[in-house]
Amino acid sequence: MADDTVPEAQTGDVHPAVLPIVTDVRHWSSSDASTVAIDLGDQVQYEAHRLNSPERIYFDLHDTKLAPNLSGKTIEVGDTLLTRVRVAQPMAGVTRVVLETKGGSNFSVSLEPNPYRLVVQVRGQHSSEIETASASRDDLQLRAHVPKFRIVLDAGHGGWDLGTVGRRGLLEKDVVLEIARRLGRLLESRLGSDVIFTRKDDAYIPLDQRADLANQTQADLFVSIHANYSDLPSARGVETYYTNFFSAPGSREIEKRENAGMKKAVMPVSLSNLELRDKIEESRRLAASVQRALYGTLAAQSPTIRDRGVKEASFVVLRGTAMPSILAEVSFVSSPTDEQKLGSSTYRQQIAEALYKGIARYAAAPHRVKMASTSAKSTGE
Missing domain, CATH: 2.60.40.3500 (Immunoglobulin-like)
Incomplete structure (x- = not known):
């Protein structure tokens, strides 16, 4: 009925x-x-x-x-x-x-x-499903010397937007949501970070709203988590993106896929030339740190995985945010090998640990001024 x-x-x-x-x-x-x-x-x-x-x-x-x-x-x-x-x-x-x-x-x-x-x-609410190893001595030392970061974690897609669908039915939107939740718990428990999620369940959040959330909460970092797609089943590996507000050659196809669902143009946030240079450089450094950690962690378990490098692309969620921002493609759902691995909670935890390691290493390094401010909001409303 x-x-x-x-x-x-x-x-x-x-x-x-x-x-x-x-x-x-x-x-x-x-x-x-x-x-x-x-x-x-x-x-x-x-x-x-x-x-x-x-x-x-x-x-x-x-x-x-x-x-x-x-x-x-x-x-x-x-x-x-x-x-x-x-x-x-x-x-x-x-x-x-x-x-x-x-x-x-x-x-x-x-x-x-x-x-x-x-x-x-x-x-x-406090289920042990999400593994959260207690902070080690190194974590505690790092936490004592690192300022408290406010980090927005963005699990890609959601709701009607399935993202990539694997050959055996694995959905990107489900995989990245769980990885984001695992990463959030690690950042909170080990680094003492203030974590904000763009989505906590299977809901579709427009891309401009994700960027606006990061700006309005004055986040220090924005990390978007996705899983990749290729027409070639043999394509594997990890890659991490940042934006310089322009599209790098070869980025058009992935931009079209990750920006799907946008019905209106989102203009880049308003930053001074100095702020823009700082954001680009800090985003590049964060992307490099996360990429090294992702590849190093996953290649130790799967030597055939490919390091696809740090790349530039004009994703809405990256050019719409005022703080250092990256988008990580953590594996290929379209690869039968990776799809099987992504279905494992152990592999998802390894990805979350790798993302944490990359963020923590970045946080421990010296930085320029904080990028986010309430005066720097998306103008795409």
Whole structure:
């Protein structure tokens, strides 16, 4: 039956004869998580949203058909994280699954192949899912000598913007969100940083709003996390971008992909010539530090990975920010080898550790004046 407690579902043209079928919805609990698996006949596009009063998470699976025995189904859960799960088809072509959650929970979602299923894990706010090694002696010494940085972490894509989709169904938007969360916990616990996320769940945030958030919060650094794409399955490696407000040769294709979704032009922030030079130089130094750490860490485990270097590109989130800003492409979702690795929590943690190491090394070096200020905002409003 239709769910009247969440917004009206949106759908486009529907072709019932070819829609993937939602065949089952299953649930199981463990000591630290409540998991819901939505079994699918094929790969699907979906949106995830979180609402309050009462707390619930709902997923709209677009261009799908609900198996007749699931229509209006309710699964009573009653564990410490979930009250129940409800299933409905509010309109033709849209399946909605609602998780009635309890206070103080986080969730992650991934589309798994062979067979296709959407797996949702609900965990407590202080779950051990995200590994956060305690600060070492070196970390404590670094923390004592490094000023407290305010760092904006930007997990690329989100919501309807899936980013790159791997050959086995891995979604870039899910991978980079988890890496950002892991990195955030490392920066907070080890470096004492004030971390701000452009998104904390599966939501689409316009690119100009991401840049504006960094400017308005007067962040010291902006780090955008993405996973790469190539038409060649053999393409692998890591690369890190900064901007000099111009497009370097060869950057056009990736700019078009990462800037997808922008409906209006975003002008670079207003900086003096000196501030612009400082931002460019500090961004280059941050990119170099992160690139060295990324390649050095991942190549130790996978010697065939390629160091694709530090590059310049005119990404909206980089030229719209007033502080040193970089965009890291941490592996290729389009590579079957990398896709398998990115599906591993161990590999995602290695990437987060590498990003942390690159940022920490940059933070320990001497710098020019702080770049962010409330007077330097995007003029693309």
